[in-house]
Amino acid sequence: MSLHQIASLVRRMAGRTAQSKRRRTEGILPQVDFLERREVMDASGDFPAPIADPNDPFAVEDSAGIQSLGFTGDAITVLDNGDYVAVWIDESTPGEYSIYLQRYEGARAGDPLDPLRTDSGTPDGAPVLLKTSQFQIDTVQVQSNVAGQLVVGWREVNGGQMPLRMQRIDDDGSMIGGEVVVGYQIANEPTFDLNDAGQIVAVWSQNNVVSGVAFDTFYFDETTTTGMSFAVQASQSSAVGQEVALDNSGRFIVAWATGNGYQVQYRRFDITTGGVAAVDAQEIAITNPSSYNIVRYFSPDVAVNDAGEVAITYTRRVTSTSYYAARDNREEIVVQVFSGFGGTMTPASGTAALPATLPSFGNEIMVTGSDVNGSAGRQRFARIDIDSAGNFAVGYQESLSTGAQVSFYLAQYAKEFFNGAWVGYTKAASDVVGVSDDYESGAALDFSLSMNDRGDIVTLFTTGVETPGGDEVDVYARRLGFQLPQDPDNPTEDPPSVIFTEEEVIGYGGGQQDQTPDGLAISEDGAKLTLTGNAWKQVLGTFVITEFTILEFDFDLISEGEIHAIGFDVDDDLAPNTMFRVAGTQDWGIDVRSLVVPGTSKVRIPVGQFYTSTTEDPFTRIVLINDDDANFAAESSFSNIRLFEEIPTTTVNIGGADVTANISSYGGAQDHAINTVTIDSETNSITVEGNSWKKIDLPEDIVISANTILQFEFDAETLGEIHAIGFANDPLNISPSQTFRVAGSQNWGIDATDVDQLLVDHDNDPLTPDVFQIPVGQFYTGSFDFLTIVNDDDVSDAVKATFRNIKIFDATHTPTITLGGVSSEVELISFGGSQDKAPSYVGIDGDTIRIEGNGWKALALDGVVEITSTTVISFTFESDSIGEIHGIGFATAATLGTADASHSFRTAGSQNWGINATSDLSPYISIVGNTWTIEVGKFFTGSFDYLTLICDDDADGYAVSQFSNITISDS
Numbered sequence: 001m002s003l004h005q006i007a008s009l010v011r012r013m014a015g016r017t018a019q020s021k022r023r024r025t026e027g028i029l030p031q032v033d034f035l036e037r038r039e040v041m042d043a044s045g046d047f048p049a050p051i052a053d054p055n056d057p058f059a060v061e062d063s064a065g066i067q068s069l070g071f072t073g074d075a076i077t078v079l080d081n082g083d084y085v086a087v088w089i090d091e092s093t094p095g096e097y098s099i100y101l102q103r104y105e106g107a108r109a110g111d112p113l114d115p116l117r118t119d120s121g122t123p124d125g126a127p128v129l130l131k132t133s134q135f136q137i138d139t140v141q142v143q144s145n146v147a148g149q150l151v152v153g154w155r156e157v158n159g160g161q162m163p164l165r166m167q168r169i170d171d172d173g174s175m176i177g178g179e180v181v182v183g184y185q186i187a188n189e190p191t192f193d194l195n196d197a198g199q200i201v202a203v204w205s206q207n208n209v210v211s212g213v214a215f216d217t218f219y220f221d222e223t224t225t226t227g228m229s230f231a232v233q234a235s236q237s238s239a240v241g242q243e244v245a246l247d248n249s250g251r252f253i254v255a256w257a258t259g260n261g262y263q264v265q266y267r268r269f270d271i272t273t274g275g276v277a278a279v280d281a282q283e284i285a286i287t288n289p290s291s292y293n294i295v296r297y298f299s300p301d302v303a304v305n306d307a308g309e310v311a312i313t314y315t316r317r318v319t320s321t322s323y324y325a326a327r328d329n330r331e332e333i334v335v336q337v338f339s340g341f342g343g344t345m346t347p348a349s350g351t352a353a354l355p356a357t358l359p360s361f362g363n364e365i366m367v368t369g370s371d372v373n374g375s376a377g378r379q380r381f382a383r384i385d386i387d388s389a390g391n392f393a394v395g396y397q398e399s400l401s402t403g404a405q406v407s408f409y410l411a412q413y414a415k416e417f418f419n420g421a422w423v424g425y426t427k428a429a430s431d432v433v434g435v436s437d438d439y440e441s442g443a444a445l446d447f448s449l450s451m452n453d454r455g456d457i458v459t460l461f462t463t464g465v466e467t468p469g470g471d472e473v474d475v476y477a478r479r480l481g482f483q484l485p486q487d488p489d490n491p492t493e494d495p496p497s498v499i500f501t502e503e504e505v506i507g508y509g510g511g512q513q514d515q516t517p518d519g520l521a522i523s524e525d526g527a528k529l530t531l532t533g534n535a536w537k538q539v540l541g542t543f544v545i546t547e548f549t550i551l552e553f554d555f556d557l558i559s560e561g562e563i564h565a566i567g568f569d570v571d572d573d574l575a576p577n578t579m580f581r582v583a584g585t586q587d588w589g590i591d592v593r594s595l596v597v598p599g600t601s602k603v604r605i606p607v608g609q610f611y612t613s614t615t616e617d618p619f620t621r622i623v624l625i626n627d628d629d630a631n632f633a634a635e636s637s638f639s640n641i642r643l644f645e646e647i648p649t650t651t652v653n654i655g656g657a658d659v660t661a662n663i664s665s666y667g668g669a670q671d672h673a674i675n676t677v678t679i680d681s682e683t684n685s686i687t688v689e690g691n692s693w694k695k696i697d698l699p700e701d702i703v704i705s706a707n708t709i710l711q712f713e714f715d716a717e718t719l720g721e722i723h724a725i726g727f728a729n730d731p732l733n734i735s736p737s738q739t740f741r742v743a744g745s746q747n748w749g750i751d752a753t754d755v756d757q758l759l760v761d762h763d764n765d766p767l768t769p770d771v772f773q774i775p776v777g778q779f780y781t782g783s784f785d786f787l788t789i790v791n792d793d794d795v796s797d798a799v800k801a802t803f804r805n806i807k808i809f810d811a812t813h814t815p816t817i818t819l820g821g822v823s824s825e826v827e828l829i830s831f832g833g834s835q836d837k838a839p840s841y842v843g844i845d846g847d848t849i850r851i852e853g854n855g856w857k858a859l860a861l862d863g864v865v866e867i868t869s870t871t872v873i874s875f876t877f878e879s880d881s882i883g884e885i886h887g888i889g890f891a892t893a894a895t896l897g898t899a900d901a902s903h904s905f906r907t908a909g910s911q912n913w914g915i916n917a918t919s920d921l922s923p924y925i926s927i928v929g930n931t932w933t934i935e936v937g938k939f940f941t942g943s944f945d946y947l948t949l950i951c952d953d954d955a956d957g958y959a960v961s962q963f964s965n966i967t968i969s970d971s
Contacts, residue, residue, distance in 0.1 A: 076460035082106035261296035350424025528639035531626030561634025563627035609673035666695035720793030778838030832856030883959025885952035
């Protein structure tokens with residue numbers, strides 16, 4: 001059997017919080033999803049061992065029968081609650097191959113990060129026999145979803161038939177459906193991955209060419225037994241050791257080694273309803289760009305998280321003789337990290353990577369050695385996983401020589417941050433997880449690992465024992481806790497993001513700018529840098545600037561020069577458009593002299609309002625300038641530099657429930673720097689100052705219906721050009737047709753400045769805010785992502801306004817009328833089509849209906865009302881502001897959208913429209929005080945669905961119609 005054939009197979013337990021991988025013979029599998037809360041690592045500089053419980057592994061199966069190298073497979077997975085499940089092959093009965101499953105109670109074992117916890121493997125019930133066959137079974141694997149349901153897979157060899165089979169298991173342990181065959185006739189080195197969306201991808205090789213099949217909806221649907229086949233490779237060149245990783249959006253990556261060992265390659269795909277679509281047109285190499293005789297690559301593994309970060313590991317052998325130099329003690333476990341899985345994959349190993357010197361290629365992290373020459377022993381079959389934060393764990397096996405023990409190692413890598421930005425990785429822990437017996441004639445050796453978000457890490461490995469009948473396999477497990485590096489001896493509250501050292505502070509802009517190379521002094525704690533003369537300095541690092549990034553520091557001006565500035569850059573060329581001038585006589589850079597906090601030396605710059613950068617394309621240095629070409633007498637100091645994120649959040653009441661949402665930029669270039677957003681949770685207010693266009697990122701879409709109301713308090717301390725509020729879906733392009741201007745000198749948006757017309761709580765008292773209640777649904781309807789707030793003044797940054805107690809709700813209008821002697825509530829809706837113009841306001845108080853503005857409304861009657869010759873309607877009508885038409889009438893479903901004058905009675909108004917009921921000159925109309933009695937059947941008869949109410953005032957929208965005591969009866 002070749003080295004390629006004994007490379008292990010990955011088995012993932014998909015799901016954000018519970019994942020698992022398993023590898024076949026000589027495989028090691030760390031599948032780790034890290035906690036944010038970790039055990040604190042000793043700061044001594046030594047790599048600590050992960051907390052292990054118990055200190056020694058416990059037996060899962062102390063006699064799994066005689067199994068040979070390459071013909072076994074065992075796996076383990078941990079669930080969200082800490083319980084874990086082991087799956088293994090048993091060959092203790094001659095001529096039979098069996099698959100067993102055992103669940104363990106990890107949930108009651110306590111906090112996985114508590115060193116005093118005790119968990120020696122408490123079985124949850126008896127082992128479950130999943131399968132027994134007379135045919136050889138190998139490469140058993142297990143995967144799970146977040147609900148605790150399992151998929152177990154294996155390969156069954158029946159002569160020339162070697163398919164991959166799967167069995168679905170519900171969270172209660174019951175089988176779902178039968179075995180599902182997903183492989184071809186011959187499925188070599190099969191592997192699969194599963195995500196939370198119910199998608200699954202399996203890949204394998206046949207004749208050294210990789211193929212696969214994908215299921216778009218595989219989960220526990222008994223009728224789903226076939227998937228969509230696809231070719232992994234664009235070319236048909238030889239490939240071995242294929243592995244797959246699938247994210248929760250349906251995008252997956254397959255990695256493999258070329259058959260000649262020259263390269264590790266990958267290719268990405270998307271699962272779509274129409275099939276599997278290739279993202280990469282062809283395979284992409286991440287190692288040798290061309291053939292180098294001194295290097296070979298084997299057994300890759302790949303992992304991906306939902307943040308778009310990808311980790312790929314492999315064995316790299318540095319040979320000086322030939323391809324088969326297997327004992328030259330120059331092997332190395334290597335990791336490469338990439339970002340941008342959903343778009344363009346970019347190297348992201350950062351400072352942990354070695355320089356790009358052959359055979360290292362600039363993005364490689366050496367796990368088992370410190371240079372390109374590799375390390376002693378046979379380190380191989382590396383397995384990797386990456387968590388949602390981008391930390392990763394890599395495991396491998398080591399055998400120093402034939403006849404020695406095989407050790408399984410686990411190394412943990414945490415993201416390293418410098419100046420507040422991610423720059424690379426730090427090795428956080430490393431230790432031996434398990435040790436086999438002597439590695440002699442080929443006993444089966446497997447290793448698998450899984451971790452959940454509690455911090456539980458469970459491992460399973462096998463060891464071969466020499467017996468007269470052959471190599472007997474024993475299966476063991478062990479529980480661990482994961483840790484990240486911290487220094488508990490030096491806790492610092494809000495530590496500086498930049499610590500200065502003489503080695504790291506270097507010149508910027510060339511000798512022409514940095515004319516005082518020695519003009520610097522650093523405080524003992526490294527937090528303060530004092531510059532003198534004509535000094536332009538920089539500190540290298542990786543600086544990711546987001547929309548919410550704040551740069552805060554203390555600035556002391558001792559002797560003013562021409563330019564005193566701070567900023568970020570990507571190279572050594574001067575960049576005034578990214579430099580902030582805090583003092584100086586020369587107009588250069590971005591002027592932020594106004595941002596010094598009054599009464600202090602502190603400067604607070606909202607960097608993200610001026611420019612941003614990304615993880616893929618960050619700034620690579622922070623620049624500090626003390627310029628004085630004329631006299632070389634300038635002196636200033638920068639200290640306590642902090643770079644941090646500050647995301648404003650507010651509370652909006654939606655449908656009676658308070659919802660917390662982030663506030664971010666809106667309108668692209670409309671949102672000018674410098675502006676501020678102040679949140680006061682006690683008064684539930686948002687105060688915006690400066691030329692600010694902001695959006696409130698609602699967690700769920702807001703559906704604006706015909707009855708939706710937007711209510712808020714508004715107060716402008718300094719009026720500008722536009723003060724407005726509204727809704728939008730496009731974060732960059734402003735929407736005047738969906739934004740209500742409540743104040744301001746500029747005619748923009750929907751005019752809502754006439755507070756009397758909107759009938760809000762307006763008392764003309766400048767000391768109290770106005771309460772606006774805007775009937776949004778009368779202007780537009782639809783689904784929206786954002787609530788927008790505008791505080792615009794392109795001329796002055798002094799503009800300032802406050803919005804308080806924002807509420808969004810649907811008004812329910814169900815007045816009471818009497819129909820046929822029965823009093824009942826009816827629904828109020830719009831009537832007259834375009835006649836019902838915004839804004840109009842409806843107030844309901846029992847049987848009283850008040851319409852203000854230009855409102856045409858209708859009451860949906862409970863069933864069809866028959867108007868006969870004896871039908872009478874009586875009601876009370878009042879108005880304190882007469883408009884053009886005030887009236888009452890009837891409509892059908894067909895006439896609801898029209899202004900039907902022939903079935904409407906005009907009770908008041910300046911316009912001659914409808915049946916005149918302004919007086920009782922007609923013998924069929926009686927008016928006593930404010931009460932009308934109309935014999936409707938004397939004017940028209942028929943079947944009607946709605947009672948209509950009219951308050952028309954196209955001229956200025958100040959009309960009022962109030963109807964009450966509406967009764968319809970037959971006299």
